[in-house]
Amino acid sequence: MRTLGFGLAVLLAVPAIVAGAAEPGQPAGFRPGEVWADTDGKPINAHGGGVLFHGGTYYWYGEIKTGRTWAPESNKGWGGTRVEMIGISCYSSRDLLRWKNEGNVLPAVKGDPKHDLHPSKVLERPKVVFNAATKKFVMWMHVDSEDYKLAHSGVAVADSPTGPFRYLGSLRPDGAMSRDMTLFADDDGKAYLFHSSEDNATMHVALLTDDYLKPSGRFERIFVGRHMEAPAVVKRKGRYYLMASGCTGWAPNPARSAVADSVFGPWKELGNPCRGPGAEITFRCQSTFILPVAGKPDAFICMLDRWSQFDLPDSRYVWLPLRFEGEGFVVEWRDAWGPGDL
Numbered sequence: 001m002r003t004l005g006f007g008l009a010v011l012l013a014v015p016a017i018v019a020g021a022a023e024p025g026q027p028a029g030f031r032p033g034e035v036w037a038d039t040d041g042k043p044i045n046a047h048g049g050g051v052l053f054h055g056g057t058y059y060w061y062g063e064i065k066t067g068r069t070w071a072p073e074s075n076k077g078w079g080g081t082r083v084e085m086i087g088i089s090c091y092s093s094r095d096l097l098r099w100k101n102e103g104n105v106l107p108a109v110k111g112d113p114k115h116d117l118h119p120s121k122v123l124e125r126p127k128v129v130f131n132a133a134t135k136k137f138v139m140w141m142h143v144d145s146e147d148y149k150l151a152h153s154g155v156a157v158a159d160s161p162t163g164p165f166r167y168l169g170s171l172r173p174d175g176a177m178s179r180d181m182t183l184f185a186d187d188d189g190k191a192y193l194f195h196s197s198e199d200n201a202t203m204h205v206a207l208l209t210d211d212y213l214k215p216s217g218r219f220e221r222i223f224v225g226r227h228m229e230a231p232a233v234v235k236r237k238g239r240y241y242l243m244a245s246g247c248t249g250w251a252p253n254p255a256r257s258a259v260a261d262s263v264f265g266p267w268k269e270l271g272n273p274c275r276g277p278g279a280e281i282t283f284r285c286q287s288t289f290i291l292p293v294a295g296k297p298d299a300f301i302c303m304l305d306r307w308s309q310f311d312l313p314d315s316r317y318v319w320l321p322l323r324f325e326g327e328g329f330v331v332e333w334r335d336a337w338g339p340g341d342l
């Protein structure tokens with residue numbers, strides 16, 4: 001969340017070309033960085049998001065960003081602009097290209113300024129996993145005060161992937177600060193919260209309880225002193241892979257990648273996985289999720305956010321193919337592509 005305050009995003013406005021709205025009979029493709037319309041023709045509003053595949057449908061959850069962007073006094077030193085908190089969106093799709101708006105599944109709570117979900121607070125990076133034992137959909141997210149000093153993880157639960165989600169509260173997992181985060185559900189039924197902790201200097205990976213609703217108490221410190229944010233984790237052929245960013249707030253920086261034989265580490269860093277024009281600053285983006293394509297072994301989509309620091313609602317989505325190579329993975333730039341290319 002610290003920024004160099006480059007204000008780079010202001011230079012990046014690109015013409016609004018609508019992707020996903022194909023002619024009848026013509027499959028739409030991904031157009032990284034362009035405005036992406038939902039099935040109602042409105043721009044998809046699901047930033048810092050993650051995707052759950054359940055029952056043949058993909059569900060994309062993200063931060064709703066609308067309205068005015070401003071820099072609160074407390075954040076001016078590091079460029080931490082914000083919008084009013086509205087809630088968490090959910091979109092559904094069967095083909096990854098056409099997304100239907102399922103609404104605000106965790107709306108802000110007006111009227112109680114102390115509530116975690118009051119519009120004056122920060123609600124970022126929601127991720128949802130399904131618990132096969134309890135049959136519940138569990139959402140974890142970064143919950144913070146406007147000045148980012150609260151540093152909590154929040155949790156909510158639902159009976160259906162499209163909500164409504166019931167907010168259960170927030171905490172510092174294992175007593176540790178918690179900001180950027182992701183959830184990872186392993187194939188043995190265990191789930192983990194990866195979160196930037198210790199003033200963002202060190203990441204923690206915390207095993208959740210069997211119902212996924214609380215930290216279990218077992219955790220490890222990983223990437224000690226490496227200042228990593230925006231974690232995304234995927235498992236392939238028994239090994240765990242992580243993508244993350246450095247800590248420069250909304251401004252882009254070189255992505256990081258790492259591999260491990262256990263979620264708890266040791267993690268081996270493998271450097272910036274990006275390839276192509278703009279790779280040195282992650283194509284002006286920041287990682288948010290690695291999406292395994294259902295039914296296609298070895299097909300993965302890297303989901304990134306291209307933040308627009310001074311007009312946050314105009315932040316764009318950049319989805320790129322992620323492929324495994326050597327010891328790690330690479331994420332290559334494409335102007336236009338589709339799931340069929342994987």
Ligand code: GAL
Binds near residue numbers: 003230
């Ligand atoms: C980024 C972080 C975002 C948001 C932002 C605020 O570093 O990844 O999720 O917190 O800082 O400036």
